[in-house]
Amino acid sequence: MPLKIAFAASRAAVAQTARAALIGRYGDADPGAADVIVALGGDGFMLQTLHDTRAMRAPVYGMNRGTIGFLMNEYGEGDLIARLEAAEEAELNPLSMTVQDIHGGRHQALAINEVSLLRSGPQAAKLRITVDGRLRMDELVCDGALVATPAGSTAYNYSAHGPVLPIGSDVLALTAVAAFRPRRWRGALLPKMAHVRFDVLEVDKRPVMAEADSRSIRDVVSVEIQSEPSVVHRILFDPGHGLEERLISEQFT
Structure with a gap:
């Protein structure tokens, strides 16, 4: 079955434009029934999305259409399905x-x-x-x-x-x-x-x-x-670019 993707975007024009382009290519599932939620924006929007979707079963995959993007992956339209299928998952307790x-x-x-x-x-x-x-x-x-x-x-x-x-x-x-x-x-x-x-x-x-x-x-x-161990947030990252690598890299910049 094709991957069901729900797209969410911050109010920034660049994020809204990206959401429209991605929906045109991949469609847009209801978040409650999606296999994965793709968040388009910066770290602040990623945190908002994680809070908003914590009761849903789908993990969140972020693509940077904001500023810092520490919690986000690089933005790209063409190979999204392959990236989502290869993504590595991190679980976070708030x-x-x-x-x-x-x-x-x-x-x-x-x-x-x-x-x-x-x-x-x-x-x-x-x-x-x-x-x-x-x-x-x-x-x-x-x-x-x-x-x-x-x-x-x-x-x-x-x-x-x-x-x-x-x-x-x-x-x-x-x-x-x-x-x-x-x-x-x-x-x-x-x-x-x-x-x-x-x-x-x-x-x-x-x-x-x-x-x-x-x-x-x-x-x-x-x-x-x-x-709060009863709450688990699931975030997806491209292989080799997960939180562990980002935390180490941050200390050498």
């Missing part, structure tokens, strides 16, 4: 974020790359860090902090001088953003199943916001983060 805000609200979200806390006022944030119920740091004064998965370790985490994690490692990166006290504290490596809690100190004076893959929540009191 992070679960639970936020308590100053109004008593409780918010939950999933993050494939990272969960980050960032100051949202003129003064540095003050955070208390607890890991698996054990207090690890009484007070971190910083612009923010984040917990990143291996897949997200080359994104914001890397920009904040956090470590690049091998894609198959059962490790999370806890990384500080512009730490002031302890001076130049860079963070820690944690087991994948660790439960991390941040408590915001001096909430009124030093407001903090939390983000999970760009979903933002303001006026945070506490944030709890842990891996």
Whole structure:
């Protein structure tokens, strides 16, 4: 039977043009019945597509019609079926974020790359860090902090001088953003199943916001983060260009 492909594209004109051209060649299946979903855009759109399709059976194959494209394959129209049939699959577990805000609200979200806390006022944030119920740091004064998965370790985490994690490692990166006290504290490596809690100190004076893959929540009191093994995102890559190779290559550029 022919491969059933569903095409999704970001709003960018170049992505929409590519989607129209590909549909003209290969047709367009309903995402719920597709064998594979092809996402056209950049990394932000890929994350959005993975979140939107996580309840569907089809894996996602990205083609870069955006900017960075770390999670994407190169764009090409002519040999798509052969590329999809030869593609290698990577499975990713997202992070679960639970936020308590100053109004008593409780918010939950999933993050494939990272969960980050960032100051949202003129003064540095003050955070208390607890890991698996054990207090690890009484007070971190910083612009923010984040917990990143291996897949997200080359994104914001890397920009904040956090470590690049091998894609198959059962490790999370806890990384500080512009730490002031302890001076130049860079963070820690944690087991994948660790439960991390941040408590915001001096909430009124030093407001903090939390983000999970760009979903933002303001006026945070506490944030709890842990891996969510019950959710599995399936991503397809061209042979020799998977996440493991990309993570290694990123460190030599």
